[in-house]
Structures are given as structure tokens and as C-alpha cells.
Amino acid sequence: xxxxxxxxxxxxxxxxxxxxxxxxxxxxxxxxxxxxxxxxxxxxxxxxxxxxxxxxxxxxxxxxxxxxxxxxxxxxxxxxxxxxxxxxxxxxxxxxxxxxxxxxxxxxxxxxxxxxxxxxxxxxxxxxxxxxxxxxxxxxxxxxxxxxxxxxxxxxxxxxxxxxxxxxxxxxxxxxxxxxxxxxxxxxxxxxxxxxxxxxxxxxxxxxxxxxxxxxxxxxxxxxxxxxxxxxxxxxxxxxxxxxxxxxxxxxxxxxxxxxxxxxxxxxxxxxxxxxxxxxxxxxxxxxxxxxxxxxxxxxxxxxxxxxxxxxxxxxxxxxxxxxxxxxxxxxxxxxxxxxxxxxxxxxxxxxxxxxxxxxxxxxxxxxxxxxxxxxxxxxxxxx
Amino acid sequence: xxxxxxxxxxxxxxxxxxxxxxxxxxxxxxxxxxxxxxxxxxxxxxxxxxxxxxxxxxxxxxxxxxxxxxxxxxxxxxxxxxxxxxxxxxxxxxxxxxxxxxxxxxxxxxxxxxxxxxxxxxxxxxxxx
Numbered sequence: 001x002x003x004x005x006x007x008x009x010x011x012x013x014x015x016x017x018x019x020x021x022x023x024x025x026x027x028x029x030x031x032x033x034x035x036x037x038x039x040x041x042x043x044x045x046x047x048x049x050x051x052x053x054x055x056x057x058x059x060x061x062x063x064x065x066x067x068x069x070x071x072x073x074x075x076x077x078x079x080x081x082x083x084x085x086x087x088x089x090x091x092x093x094x095x096x097x098x099x100x101x102x103x104x105x106x107x108x109x110x111x112x113x114x115x116x117x118x119x120x121x122x123x124x125x126x127x128x129x130x131x132x133x134x135x136x137x138x139x140x141x142x143x144x145x146x147x148x149x150x151x152x153x154x155x156x157x158x159x160x161x162x163x164x165x166x167x168x169x170x171x172x173x174x175x176x177x178x179x180x181x182x183x184x185x186x187x188x189x190x191x192x193x194x195x196x197x198x199x200x201x202x203x204x205x206x207x208x209x210x211x212x213x214x215x216x217x218x219x220x221x222x223x224x225x226x227x228x229x230x231x232x233x234x235x236x237x238x239x240x241x242x243x244x245x246x247x248x249x250x251x252x253x254x255x256x257x258x259x260x261x262x263x264x265x266x267x268x269x270x271x272x273x274x275x276x277x278x279x280x281x282x283x284x285x286x287x288x289x290x291x292x293x294x295x296x297x298x299x300x301x302x303x304x305x306x307x308x309x310x311x312x313x314x315x316x317x318x319x320x321x322x323x324x325x326x327x328x329x330x331x332x333x334x335x336x337x338x339x340x341x342x343x344x345x346x347x348x349x350x351x352x353x354x355x356x357x358x359x360x361x362x363x364x365x366x367x368x369x370x371x372x373x374x375x376x377x378x379x380x381x382x383x384x
Numbered sequence: 385x386x387x388x389x390x391x392x393x394x395x396x397x398x399x400x401x402x403x404x405x406x407x408x409x410x411x412x413x414x415x416x417x418x419x420x421x422x423x424x425x426x427x428x429x430x431x432x433x434x435x436x437x438x439x440x441x442x443x444x445x446x447x448x449x450x451x452x453x454x455x456x457x458x459x460x461x462x463x464x465x466x467x468x469x470x471x472x473x474x475x476x477x478x479x480x481x482x483x484x485x486x487x488x489x490x491x492x493x494x495x496x497x498x499x500x501x502x503x504x505x506x507x508x509x510x511x512x513x
Contacts, residue, residue, distance in 0.1 A: 302444065307447055307450060310390075310398060324422065344419075344422070348419070381444075382443070383425070383426040383442035384419060384424065
């Protein structure tokens with residue numbers, strides 16, 4: 001049976017073109033970008049080229065605005081802690097939406113332990129940030145506000161430009177985690193009014209092991225990883241040249257192919273949603289219109305998400321994801337599903353499908369058959 | 385295929401659970417768990433001369449919740465109620481070649497459901513005199 005991978009939000013296979021491009025830097029034995037000899041300079045050139053390609057994807061002012069990190073998690077940590085600690089005279093307050101990734105919420109909680117005040121901005125039942133609460137909760141003492149471009153679990157796209165205006169009225173800095181959105185929808189940091197933006201390589205079909213942070217010109221940060229002073233002193237440590245070269249190439253390809261690919265996936269996604277919502281007591285999670293073009297997320301009553309995942313995988317060779325407690329390390333349901341107002345028992349029945357380049361419209365009848373079969377079988381087992 | 389550390393036996397019982405369903409007019413009925421926590425199990429038993437002659441379950445929950453329910457029905461079937469009452473969560477887990485550590489408590493309620501059904505049987509029996 002054909003394997004159908006529908007979990008691109010968790011990991012995406014590296015693009016063969018990216019691999020081919022980046023592999024030569026792994027094989028050629030390039031120098032350390034910090035070395036001054038020719039081998040080092042060649043490595044530096046590779047890095048600067050990658051920086052430029054990434055800057056172009058998000059329309060950054062210039063390539064020096066891009067700092068490479070080891071992951072999106074590290075970029076989020078640097079953005080939040082680095083900005084809050086360096087700009088402490090602004091105030092000891094930080095804010096984030098309730099549906100931020102844990103790598104945004106946890107550094108904020110850490111700041112809270114060291115005396116910062118943390119405001120969690122609620123979202124509505126579709127995952128949209130409550131703009132009135134945002135206006136109330138971001139104050140003149142707030143240094144960093146973090147709102148994601150789009151959510152990885154429910155696909156909702158936030159109105160970043162409008163959010164930026166509110167945040168900037170209070171002279172706070174806006175950090176945007178664009179891990180899920182980049183390469184799917186156009187991002188323009190200058191038009192959107194974004195001060196800091198997080199990107200992940202492997203969410204762009206790039207190699208794992210690198211991420212990037214866009215930092216608006218003249219915004220000052222305190223490094224969270226001090227050392228030899230690489231990346232303008234903001235992120236010490238020898239750069240992962242292979243992954244960085246690959247991330248640059250992946251960003252360039254994403255920029256070129258995004259419009260066409262997103263339209264293609266959107267048609268498949270719409271068909272998926274249309275068919276799955278025909279199932280009894282199946283509901284869409286997230287926003288029906290303002291959602292990522294490759295993202296379809298649902299919940300089913302009376303069944304549990306880990307069982308859905310296992311059944312889809314074992315019986316139909318289709319890989320999906322869930323926000324059920326039973327798959328999490330904490331055994332708590334996804335904080336995102338609780339934030340949009342789902343009860344615990346409702347959040348347990350979630351299923352997330354994220355499409356990518358390997359998916360086609362031809363796969364959809366098989367996927368629908370599998371979802372119907374899975375829901376029916378598990379409901380037959382269920383006492384509810 | 386390996387998924388979240390489940391043994392082959394867990395997957396077998398998840399994919400082809402034994403004794404699924406309900407029994408009308410059961411001699412004993414047990415219900416444990418809570419949908420809020422993500423696991424809910426119902427156990428139905430038919431008993432003749434203190435021997436469990438038929439047993440069925442219905443479970444809402446994750447893979448291990450379903451597999452442990454299936455396994456406990458297999459272990460209890462044909463046994464004297466007192467013997468079946470002594471089946472522990474640990475027995476169920478080891479019969480399944482183990483469960484991932486974080487699944488040992490929350491999704492391993494099947495033995496509790498069986499015990500609840502046996503208690504119910506004994507209460508009813510005592511009432512009848």
C-alpha cells in the first residue's frame with residue numbers, strides 16, 4: 001500500500017535540490033567561516049549567500065538582519081529573552097498569545113520567574129487573537145509581545161499587521177514566530193511591521209539543525225549563548241555550514257514556488273475538509289478561511305486522537321498528527337485546543353493533517369476512506 | 385511498524401481487540417475512567433457458578449487503553465471470579481510484553497474495570513441471598 005504522509009507540520013523531507021546544493025559544502029571540507037584564510041572566506045561567502053536568500057523570502061531590509069541559530073526554538077528564545085533583557089529599561093513586562101508554541105511560552109515563563117510580568121492574550125474559538133484584550137494587556141511597560149504568524153496545530157493565520165499597530169502604539173517590540181507560515185504564505189516583515197521573526201529550516205524543506213531570527217535594524221539584543229562572538233555577537237558557536245547553505249537554498253525555492261504550490265495544496269485541503277466534515281460529529285478546528293493553505297485540522301466526538309493516529313498508520317499507512325493528551329509528554333491535551341475553548345474530552349479527539357509536496361488530489365479518496373473507516377471502527381469500540 | 389514504543393502484542397490487541405461490545409442483562413458491570421482524562425472503560429460479565437462465562441468491553445481511549453481492555457477480557461474469561469479479581473494492572477501489562485512507562489497508570493485501567501464488574505456481581509448476588 002502507498003504511504004501517504006500528512007504530517008508536514010512535524011517534519012518535512014529535505015528537498016532533493018536542497019540536499020544536492022548543500023551537500024557540496026559538506027563534502028568540500030570548507031573552512032570555519034570565522035577563519036581569515038581562503039578556506040574560511042569561502043565558507044563565509046556561502047553563509048552570506050544563504051543569509052541573502054532568507055532575507056529575500058521575508059523582504060528584510062538587508063541580509064545583516066538575519067542571525068542563524070540551531071533551531072526555531074533557539075531563535076524564539078533569543079528573540080524573547082535577548083530583547084527583554086537588553087531593553088529592560090522599557091519595562092519588565094512580556095506578552096504572548098495563548099496559542100504560542102511552547103518554545104515561546106517557556107522562555108516567557110522563565111522571564112516571569114526572574115521578576116517579569118507575563119500577560120497571556122486569549123484567542124477566540126477560531127484561534128484569532130482577541131484584539132481588545134491585546135490593546136488592554138500590552139502596556140507602556142511591555143518590552144516584547146510574541147504572536148505567531150500562523151498556528152501549527154489549527155492553521156489559523158493571525159492579522160499580524162493590525163497586531164503590529166497595536167503593539168507599536170505602546171512602543172513594544174513585536175516578535176512573530178513564522179515557523180508554520182513561512183514558505184506557505186507571503187511574509188513581508190517591513191510591510192507587516194515585524195521587529196523579530198523566527199524561521200525554521202526544516203519547515204521549508206531544508207535540513208534539520210538550523211533556524212534563523214530576523215532582527216530589525218538597530219534593535220538591540222543580549223546574547224543568550226555567549227562565546228566567540230559569531231553572528232554579530234548574538235549567537236556564538238561555529239556555524240552549521242551545511243544546514244545554513246541548505247536553508248538558504250530552501251528559502252529561495254520556497255519563494256519561487258510558494259504561490260503555485262500553495263494554490264495546489266489549497267485545492268486538496270478544501271476537498272479534504274469538505275469530505276471529512278460530512279462524517280457525523282466531525283468538526284473543523286481553527287479558522288475556516290484565515291488558515292494556512294496546507295492545513296486541515298479536525299476533532300471527532302467520542303473517540304481519542306492517539307487511537308486515530310495509530311489506526312490511520314497501521315491500517316492505511318497514512319501518517320497524521322493529534323493534539324490528544326495521550327501522545328504528549330505531559331499527558332495534558334494541547335494548550336492550543338484548550339485555548340480555543342475545547343473541553344478536555346473534545347480536545348482528546350483531535351486529528352491534524354498538514355499537506356506537502358508529496359501529496360496529490362489522487363490520494364484524497366484513499367485518505368477519506370481511511371478517516372471514515374478509522375472513525376467508524378473506534379466509535380464501535382467506544383462506550384460514549 | 386513501530387509506534388510510540390508499543391510492543392507488537394499491544395498493537396495486535398489494538399488492531400484486533402477481543403471481546404468487544406456490550407452484554408444485555410450482565411451479571412456484573414463495571415465502569416472506570418473519565419472522558420475528561422481521555423480514558424473510559426466499560427466491562428460486562430456473565431457468570432455461572434462463579435465462573436466468568438462471557439465478558440465484553442467498550443473503551444474510549446488511546447491504543448494502550450484499548451489493548452489492555454482486550455487483554456484483561458482474555459485473561460478473565462473462564463476464570464473463577466475470585467481468581468479474576470486478583471488480576472492486576474501489572475499482570476495485564478506483562479501479558480502485553482510491557483507498556484511505555486507513561487502509559488502504565490493512565491491507560492491501564494482495564495484491571496480496575498474488571499474488578500468493578502466483579503464487585504457489582506458480588507453485590508447483586510448478596511442481595512439475592
